[in-house]
Amino acid sequence: MKIKSIAILAITLLIISCSTTISTTNKEYKITKASQFKSHCNLNEWFLEKDTLIGHGVPMHWGVMESKKRLPKNYEIVFKVNMTEGSLFEVMLNIDKEKYIRTYLYQIDQNIVIGDGIYFKNDNSYGKRGGKTLFRKPMELENNKWYSVKIKVLNNQLFFTVDDKTLECSLEKSSLNQKGKLGFITNGEVKITDLKIKHHSKLN
Template identity: 25%
Template sequence: MKSTIAIIYFVLLSNLLLVQHSTAARIIYENNLQQAIPEDWQILNPDWSSTSQGWRGAKHNGNWAILQSPIQLPENYEITFSSQLEADSVLVEVMLNLAVDEHSAGQMYRYLGVLYGALNKTLQFEDRSLYAPAYMGEEHYSAQTEDNIGRLPQAHIEISTNWVDWRILKLGSDIYIWLNQEEIAHYSDRLNVVPNKGRLGFVVNGSVYLKNLKVRALDPEEIKKPEYFNNKASLWNRGYILFQ
């Protein structure tokens, strides 16, 4: 009897360890962002520094602070982190699927931008380009919106200078955004503006803290779209609002 119980206990413990290992294996990056910025993170535009509150990005000499991670995002993923805008800051932008444009000789990148903007009080998706200094004849990188201006969704939100908890979920061509556990915006990439693969990055206009970054690759059984998502974002196109 004791040997049977021991075998059952061993089997249960083994299964538990396998489940824990499987769960941990899906985390492809985790960092509380409260230590020095690792060398494999590229500071494309200063100023970026590490503080006890988190990594701080600040506009420098009129140029937006831009930070590129080493994280290669998979096809389906979940990103969570927290951001805090300092007073009078304008923008924190999340760069999703940052990838080199194959026609630019490595001098231009394409990505989907998710912009948390204080001026317009919006969270918006934008089809973005990142230009290297040599491409533009400048001394700094430049992030710009050129194509599909006003054709991607945006949501009007309350901008906070407190910590904001982000959750970004990409399932195939669908991207969902939560802020402080509240459903905010959904974008279905019908225009094919999101590169298939690419890196994660951040852009700051003003001064912003970042902390508690985690990126998970989603297993096939987790790839289930929300049955109902309270999407607050709409499309603004030639003066008409078209709901996504």
């Protein structure tokens, strides 16, 4: 029985390490150990403290984290976020060839936003990170408050929900990336807990 359990664990780890997408055998990825998370992501200005992912940035140098593997074609990302400092927290979706989808919370404008973004890894200059707004919805946002975030991509339709506010758009109609990696950006300090990435395999 013990040998069988070890064999199952070995196969599971092999599937995770060889897969080109962020997924596991049970189609759901969670933060567990710091060492495992580091093997999946380029953390840069981010680190894992117990079960909390923490990012640090400043207005002139955003704190960026990027996954090493691609997101599945259809996926769901859920987590809780607290912007303890700064005005911007952004989830980078489908990062590919310096382009990505912007889904973010922006305190200055008091909006949640979907946008068309660009990201040059080694360039913090104006116009090399961020991008234009496509859709927005007013929402009261403040520091030191926890928000529940749910992002779902199903058949090229994007749903971005923060608490009870939802934005929706078609990736194809908005000419947005339909594949790529995951990332996070902050211009202050952000804390993330209960992060789960679910792979909707039956829709692929």
